């Protein structure tokens with residue numbers, strides 16, 4: 001189906017756009033009262049993720065309410081470990097918890113390379129329902145976690161400031177780490193291909209814990225698997241967002257992907273030099289700006305647009321929007337990009 005608003009796709013491919021496209025990581029979720037209303041009627045987060053009609057509904061909410069240029073399918077990166085046989089619980093106000101972590105050869109033996117059509121059909125169904133309901137209004141983004149970030153949760157068993165168990169495994173049992181990364185990568189490639197088949201117009205890979213690895217570990221345990229994933233997705237643009245990986249920008253320039261996401265720690269002009277002219281950059285406003293006044297949001301957003309320049313930029317935050325952000329402030333960010341993104345282009 002022809003997209004009515006294809007700014008995101010054209011910007012990703014480096015085609016000329018009349019205005020910078022804008023969306024927000026974690027736009028579907030707790031910032032919206034409409035999301036909380038759907039969520040409260042259910043037993044928990046997982047029920048929402050696993051009920052395709054409801055996942056589709058909350059996917060479309062930010063398109064209607066925030067007026068963003070893309071939808072991102074409502075799901076989680078943790079559905080992949082679950083499909084592999086390592087289930088998680090989402091504990092209210094605390095985050096994910098894996099009752100059975102993967103730390104030994106015996107743990108690994110209990111896992112499988114998942115078949116997305118068998119074990120992740122609910123996400124594929126949600127994509128199909130969303131596409132139909134969107135009727136081409138905006139592109140739909142599919143996503144998955146990068147293998148290192150998924151390993152981090154499977155080994156650690158929960159969120160952590162240091163992920164010391166997971167990072168430790170890279171030194172104490174690199175062979176086991178590579179075996180696990182292999183299984184995650186094979187599962188994720190099949191899963192992303194199935195998302196594209198179901199209708200995803202662009203794929204984003206989230207490497208949320210990239211920044212806790214040394215450059216050497218990142219090159220051994222993270223980059224090769226991301227590179228493989230980029231090579232495997234050939235029919236839609238791919239975005240790689242590796243939070244904190246300022247040290248890997250030159251490596252990213254060689255990836256077979258269209259867009260690199262930047263967090264707010266990264267210097268825009270330095271990243272542009274290192275990534276080169278042939279990739280689109282996405283980001284990178286500090287989510288905390290949205291706690292500030294409307295005037296500040298406008299001013300800083302315009303500064304950001306000027307720094308990135310009119311082409312090969314997708315406006316976004318440098319990480320997911322924080323749950324206690326006022327949706328009116330999000331709208332201000334989106335509207336500022338929409339207004340000034342064309343003036344700067346013109």
Ligand SMILES: Cc1c2[nH]c(c1CCC(=O)O)Cc1[nH]c(c(CCC(=O)O)c1C)Cc1[nH]c(c(CCC(=O)O)c1C)Cc1[nH]c(c(C)c1CCC(=O)O)C2
Pocket residue numbers: 024025026027028029030039045072073074075076077078090094095096143159206208320
């Ligand atoms: C690391 C990571 C996770 N999940 C995700 C990442 C990568 C992005 C990042 O770095 O933030 C990705 C994700 N999670 C969710 C989405 C939905 C789509 C969107 O971006 O709008 C996406 C893209 C929904 C969610 N995923 C989660 C919620 C909150 C659960 C709720 O509704 O109660 C939502 C809306 C829960 C979740 N999921 C995860 C954690 C650590 C938590 C708990 C902390 C938190 O709440 O943010 C794992």
